Amino acid sequence: MTLTLEIVTPQSILLSTEAEYVTIPGEIGELGILPGHIPLLTNLQSGVLSYKTGGSEEKVAVHYGYAEVCKDKITVLAKTAELKDDIDLERSKIALETAEKKLEKALKDVDQVDVVERMQMKIQRAITRHHILD
Numbered sequence: 001m002t003l004t005l006e007i008v009t010p011q012s013i014l015l016s017t018e019a020e021y022v023t024i025p026g027e028i029g030e031l032g033i034l035p036g037h038i039p040l041l042t043n044l045q046s047g048v049l050s051y052k053t054g055g056s057e058e059k060v061a062v063h064y065g066y067a068e069v070c071k072d073k074i075t076v077l078a079k080t081a082e083l084k085d086d087i088d089l090e091r092s093k094i095a096l097e098t099a100e101k102k103l104e105k106a107l108k109d110v111d112q113v114d115v116v117e118r119m120q121m122k123i124q125r126a127i128t129r130h131h132i133l134d
Contacts (some may be wrong), residue, residue, distance in 0.1 A: 001035035003072040005051055007060060008082050012083050015060065019051040022074050024067050033069055040069040044078060046124040048131050059084060061128045064121075080125075087129045097125035 005022050007015040022033045025047025031040075046063040065078035103119035 001072070002053075003033070003074060004048045005074050007049070007062065007075070007076045007078060009078050009081050014083065017053055017055045019074075021044075022051040023059050023075070024049050024076065024118065025062065026067070031067075033074055037069050038086075039071075039131070042067050043124075044076070045129045046121065048128060049076065049081075053126050059132045061087065061125075061132045063125050063128065082129065082132070085130050087132055089130070089133055092129040096123060096130075099123045099126065 002018040002020055003022065005015065005017050005019045006013060020035075024031050024033065025045045027043035027045055030112070031042065033040075044062055044065045044067055045059075047058045049062045051058055051060075061078045062076060062078040062084040065076065067077070068075045099122035101121045103116060103123065106115035106119060107119070
């Protein structure tokens with residue numbers, strides 16, 4: 001048995017495939033989905049979505065959004081998502097370093113709460129990209 005996995009961003013349908021199982025970075029932790037799973041709707045965090053197809057496990061970086069499980073279909077509506085081959089590790093490392101520096105500076109100023117939140121999200125996206133490439 002398989003289930004259909006679709007990953008959609010505001011720009012495009014990033015992926016549409018059949019999978020034996022899928023794990024998604026839900027708001028309260030990682031969720032494992034097998035064919036026949038009960039219906040479910042969850043917020044997504046920035047994290048690694050993995051799925052098994054044809055005997056191999058694949059990974060996708062998904063960054064925030066929602067996932068809906070209905071019957072044997074998972075639809076992921078992500079703010080952004082990246083396939084492994086689309087991730088530039090050097091660019092991600094630079095983005096991580098820049099965000100960490102801005103976060104450190106913003107933490108010293110109580111008027112910078114919005115900057116802190118944005119930098120935390122950027123750091124999480126960079127960390128997720130690194131996990132995809134491991």
